[in-house]
């Protein structure tokens with residue numbers, strides 16, 4: 001009798017387990033079909049990338065008001081600063097927005113606790129695995145979207161409960177990985193059962209349409225928003241982006257294992273030469289300290305770190321964030337609607 005009960009008990013337990021698995025899968029399937037705009041509650045499936053020293057409440061609220069998902073970048077700031085940015089963003093928009101947290105930020109624990117209390121719509125993370133904070137953020141109803149540059153990390157984070165994966169190719173500005181957007185997106189899209197957002201090298205409708213064709217459900221854009229009217233960086237920084245050509249970026253810091261894409265200038269030339277001479281990684285970090293701030297705040301585009309993606313060569317006009325977004329998606333829609341003409345309408349190949 002006891003055995004029967006045990007068998008019955010374990011059978012019903014297994015049945016429940018199977019049922020739960022099926023339900024989970026159903027939920028997952030529904031999730032896959034949802035595009036990123038539904039996931040974040042925004043009109044357009046576009047995230048304005050977190051950009052340290054740059055993505056403040058002005059830019060984040062302008063992007064959110066324009067129908068995208070604006071992000072405040074925590075950079076290396078503390079929780080009080082980021083909370084102030086959240087409050088100011090809320091004064092300027094009633095639309096969803098998010099916060100980007102670099103996991104090497106020394107204040108990361110207190111920032112994550114504050115974000116859970118503030119219940120921002122979305123948290124994106126860079127530089128590692130946010131697993132430690134996942135349940136706290138998700139319990140607060142926050143969508144968690146890590147930025148990754150490899151399939152292995154994407155799989156680990158999807159299993160850990162991420163809501164979407166932001167897959168960033170090496171074309172992007174700022175800290176970068178090795179793989180190109182073209183190679184990375186389809187491989188991550190095949191590997192995970194959650195929406196993938198493509199980042200790196202997207203600045204117009206062609207980029208959005210291409211990302212969609214590669215399996216992405218949305219895009220993250222950084223460089224193109226650097227020249228948004230609401231982006232409060234020094235005009236010299238904006239001018240350098242507007243004048244950039246396709247081959248004007250370079251990656252500094254490869255020798256330290258932490259490459260960063262910037263526009264070529266005296267600073268990048270100097271540090272690349274120091275790297276060639278085998279500069280010690282710690283010395284390198286000291287050399288780089290404050291260089292992004294110098295470019296962004298002081299407009300020192302000679303000695304500062306003018307972070308930018310390769311797509312800067314195509315960014316030619318200063319416009320409002322709303323116009324940038326609207327134009328990109330109008331173009332993407334046109335391309336998508338005409339996709340049947342790729343090989344001749346209605347003709348088999």
Ligand SMILES: Cc1cc2nc3c(=O)[nH]c(=O)nc-3n(C[C@H](O)[C@H](O)[C@H](O)COP(=O)(O)O)c2cc1C
Pocket residue numbers: 048049050051052054073075100102125126147168171172173174175199200201202220221222223224306307308309310311
């Ligand atoms: C100036 C600059 C600063 C950036 N800083 C950050 C950052 O603080 N955190 C982060 O996760 N990504 C950062 N990024 C990457 C962007 O969020 C975004 O993923 C990237 O810009 C997308 O590629 P794109 O530059 O080709 O548009 C930065 C990018 C730029 C251009």
